[in-house]
Amino acid sequence: xxxxxxxxxxxxxxxxxxxxxxxxxxxxxxxxxxxxxxxxxxxxxxxxxxxxxxxxxxxxxxxxxxxxxxxxxxxxxxxxxxxxxxxxxxxxxxxxxxxxxxxxxxxxxxxxxxxxxxxxxxxxxxxxxxxxxxxxxxxxxxxxxxxxxxxxxxxxxxxxxxxxxxxxxxxxxxxxxxxxxxxxxxxxxxxxxxxxxxxxxxxxxxxxxxxxxxxxxxxxxxxxxxxxxxxxxxxxxxxxxxxxxxxxxxxxxx
Amino acid sequence: xxxxxxxxxxxxxxxxxxxxxxxxxxxxxxxxxxxxxxxxxxxxxxxxxxxxxxxxxxxxxxxxxxxxxxxxxxxxxxxxxxxxxxxxxxxxxxxxxxxxxxxxxxxxxxxxxxxxxxxxxxxxxxxxxxxxxxxxxxxxxxxxxxxxxxxxxxxxxxxxxxxxxxxxxxxxxxxxxxxxxxxxxxxxxxxxxxxxxxxxxxxxxxxxxxxxxxxxxxxxxxxxxxxxxx
Amino acid sequence: xxxxxxxxxxxxxxxxxxxxxxxxxxxxxxxxxxxxxxxxxxxxxxxxxxxxxxxxxxxxxxxxxxxxxxxxxxxxxxxxxxxxxxxxxxxxxxxxxxxxxxxxxxxxxxxxxxxxxxxxxxxxxxxxxxxxxxxxxxxxxxxxxxxxxxxxxxxxxxxxxxxxxxxxxxxxxxxxxxxxxxxxxxxxxxxxxxxxxxxxxxxxxxxxxxxxxxxxxxxxxxxxxxxxxxxxxxxxxxxxxxxxxxxxxxxxxxxxxxxxxxxxxxxxxxxxxxxxx
Numbered sequence: 001x002x003x004x005x006x007x008x009x010x011x012x013x014x015x016x017x018x019x020x021x022x023x024x025x026x027x028x029x030x031x032x033x034x035x036x037x038x039x040x041x042x043x044x045x046x047x048x049x050x051x052x053x054x055x056x057x058x059x060x061x062x063x064x065x066x067x068x069x070x071x072x073x074x075x076x077x078x079x080x081x082x083x084x085x086x087x088x089x090x091x092x093x094x095x096x097x098x099x100x101x102x103x104x105x106x107x108x109x110x111x112x113x114x115x116x117x118x119x120x121x122x123x124x125x126x127x128x129x130x131x132x133x134x135x136x137x138x139x140x141x142x143x144x145x146x147x148x149x150x151x152x153x154x155x156x157x158x159x160x161x162x163x164x165x166x167x168x169x170x171x172x173x174x175x176x177x178x179x180x181x182x183x184x185x186x187x188x189x190x191x192x193x194x195x196x197x198x199x200x201x202x203x204x205x206x207x208x209x210x211x212x213x214x215x216x217x218x219x220x221x222x223x224x225x226x227x228x229x230x231x232x233x234x235x236x237x238x239x240x241x242x243x244x245x246x247x248x249x250x251x252x253x254x
Numbered sequence: 255x256x257x258x259x260x261x262x263x264x265x266x267x268x269x270x271x272x273x274x275x276x277x278x279x280x281x282x283x284x285x286x287x288x289x290x291x292x293x294x295x296x297x298x299x300x301x302x303x304x305x306x307x308x309x310x311x312x313x314x315x316x317x318x319x320x321x322x323x324x325x326x327x328x329x330x331x332x333x334x335x336x337x338x339x340x341x342x343x344x345x346x347x348x349x350x351x352x353x354x355x356x357x358x359x360x361x362x363x364x365x366x367x368x369x370x371x372x373x374x375x376x377x378x379x380x381x382x383x384x385x386x387x388x389x390x391x392x393x394x395x396x397x398x399x400x401x402x403x404x405x406x407x408x409x410x411x412x413x414x415x416x417x418x419x420x421x422x423x424x425x426x427x428x429x430x431x432x433x434x435x436x437x438x439x440x441x442x443x444x445x446x447x448x449x450x451x452x453x454x455x456x457x458x459x460x461x462x463x464x465x466x467x468x469x470x471x472x473x474x475x476x477x478x479x480x481x482x483x484x
Numbered sequence: 485x486x487x488x489x490x491x492x493x494x495x496x497x498x499x500x501x502x503x504x505x506x507x508x509x510x511x512x513x514x515x516x517x518x519x520x521x522x523x524x525x526x527x528x529x530x531x532x533x534x535x536x537x538x539x540x541x542x543x544x545x546x547x548x549x550x551x552x553x554x555x556x557x558x559x560x561x562x563x564x565x566x567x568x569x570x571x572x573x574x575x576x577x578x579x580x581x582x583x584x585x586x587x588x589x590x591x592x593x594x595x596x597x598x599x600x601x602x603x604x605x606x607x608x609x610x611x612x613x614x615x616x617x618x619x620x621x622x623x624x625x626x627x628x629x630x631x632x633x634x635x636x637x638x639x640x641x642x643x644x645x646x647x648x649x650x651x652x653x654x655x656x657x658x659x660x661x662x663x664x665x666x667x668x669x670x671x672x673x674x675x676x677x678x679x680x681x682x683x684x685x686x687x688x689x690x691x692x693x694x695x696x697x698x699x700x701x702x703x704x705x706x707x708x709x710x711x712x713x714x715x716x717x718x719x720x721x722x723x724x725x726x727x728x729x730x731x732x733x734x735x736x737x738x739x740x741x742x743x744x745x746x747x748x749x750x751x752x753x754x755x756x757x758x759x760x761x
Contacts, residue, residue: 070386072382089388090386090387090388095386097382097386100383101379101380101382103397104401104483106483113387114387117389118388145483147483161387165387337560337561337717339559342719348544429515429544430546431544432545434542434544444547446664446668447520447661447662448524448688449668449688449690450688451689
């Protein structure tokens with residue numbers, strides 16, 4: 001863990017190590033499984049800025065694109081680089097899955113685990129875990145076994161774990177897909193505050209209300225191709241492509 | 255042990271010879287389980303998480319070795335540990351140490367094979383999350399072993415059961431010396447050969463009750479801690 | 485592997501504590517390779533406490549067939565060998581594995597068979613009895629384990645003029661196990677079997693069996709004891725082992741052997757003084 005060590009300075013403000021994962025550049029990236037193209041020649045550059053919401057019908061390739069961005073899968077064509085480096089080891093980025101895996105230990109231990117993996121010094125982990133749990137509103141549940149938390153609480157804990165990596169780039173795959181409105185709001189508030197603290201958010205969603213609430217810009221996918229990229233209000237009010245128009249009308253886009 | 259007493263009377267009277275036999279049996283088997291776990295669990299996890307040529311052969315071999323014939327293991331160790339053998343200098347033939355080694359050899363494959371299966375199954379679930387957290391090879395092993403701990407308890411119990419019930423290997427390398435290397439299973443064999451079938455049966459019953467009690471305790475621990483830790 | 489430390493360390497400590505607490509007296513102890521008959525008859529259970537009280541030496545007995553016990557000595561895994569197959573013992577000493585062989589005691593073999601005595605051998609001499617068993621094809625259980633008793637049995641078949649090795653008849657069952665197991669098998673099958681008297685007297689699972697032939701001089705069963713040669717195996721505990729050998733053939737040891745009785749019957753007859761080797 002020789003990279004991106006976190007340095008705590010004074011009142012909980014962290015100074016960032018010099019290595020950066022941004023900009024993230026995708027050049028003609030394709031992903032094929034046998035004959036089927038899951039993603040087809042996608043070019044996309046992600047730079048610091050307001051949240052990017054990745055939308056599109058089910059099966060359009062949102063999850064695959066996010067996994068490529070995280071470096072969990074290798075593209076079958078094209079190139080991806082993070083801060084100019086092509087090494088896929090996640091240094092300054094983190095991922096929140098639709099169904100996060102809770103380690104079989106307490107909520108606090110889940111966070112200290114993530115801190116340890118991110119290279120946080122041993123002496124700081126307990127204090128920083130407490131701060132992170134506070135940040136996601138789980139301070140009271142710190143000593144609960146993570147697997148016994150509700151779905152919404154688990155998703156917030158997954159966010160705390162992701163934030164423990166001190167990411168520049170936070171990738172989220174429909175984190176609220178299985179949550180009720182109250183839990184969804186709690187997650188959205190954490191995402192918003194993370195964005196405000198300077199973390200670049202790239203988040204898949206199929207909920208247009210969520211897009212309206214969170215998005216700075218929208219990337220619209222259909223059938224594995226990038227159809228449209230636009231500022232959120234522009235996309236929602238004046239979609240340029242027929243696929244996006246149909247999607248926004250609520251038609252089935254195949 | 256006085257021959258004219260039944261096993262039940264021996265237990266009730268706290269017969270010191272019988273207690274020593276029970277204590278030795280448990281001691282040898284527990285030490286073997288601990289040693290075999292220290293070897294077999296990392297080995298199983300390593301096999302679960304690595305990919306190399308010949309891995310499938312190794313997995314099949316390991317699974318097959320769960321059925322190692324104890325007598326053969328005992329004989330091989332006997333030849334190794336005998337004064338005339340390559341490790342004769344150690345002078346541990348016919349001692350409890352030799353019995354621990356024999357049982358360890360027998361149960362390492364069981365613990366390693368069951369660990370491999372358990373860790374491999376859990377790895378499917380944990381794969382993405384651990385990679386996203388940039389967890390290294392050693393961290394993956396320890397994390398998966400720890401999170402599989404309730405399932406791995408079954409592997410430990412399987413190993414303990416085999417160790418405690420085993421007679422062929424400990425008879426050969428232990429020598430069934432009264433008060434020194436005589437376990438419950440070798441006592442059963444000896445009393446049977448003396449035609450003392452009720453006493454043999456009684457000692458056998460004690461063994462079964464102890465194995466049952468340990469399994470029940472382990473199961474209870476598992477259920478309780480699973481409820482507490484999720 | 486930090487997570488398993490407490491659990492495993494506990495099991496390990498417990499195991500080691502249990503194991504090591506039983507091996508504290510290792511310094512003054514010897515390993516004696518002997519036969520199942522001396523153990524199964526209970527002789528050692530009676531003799532060894534007396535020897536320990538006198539000398540403070542623990543004797544660890546490995547009970548095997550005579551052939552295996554001699555082999556254990558030949559491999560240097562025992563300090564003293566105490567068996568009953570004189571020709572094999574003499575070869576053991578001649579080959580340099582044993583220092584010197586001493587007669588210790590004898591008991592006798594008895595032919596055991598069903599009370600109904602289907603071969604009609606009761607009261608006959610042993611050669612006639614074996615011929616009758618072969619003629620009738622009555623089931624006979626053989627140890628078949630290279631033990632002293634097995635060797636004695638084979639010698640008796642030769643005396644009777646029967647070649648059981650090539651006969652391999654259905655009535656002749658080799659089980660390859662100890663004396664007790666052979667008696668258990670005979671009891672279950674209602675078969676004839678040759679046993680040493682000591683094991684027979686101590687044996688508890690007799691079923692329908694009883695002694696059918698005894699007292700024939702050819703059923704004499706001599707036990708001998710010898711120290712494993714320390715020049716071959718420096719690990720042999722020469723002095724402690726010799727102490728045990730000396731005690732067995734001393735007047736005190738001989739009296740002790742004669743004193744071992746089950747249900748008032750003496751099992752072994754000391755004869756060390758009778759004919760020095």
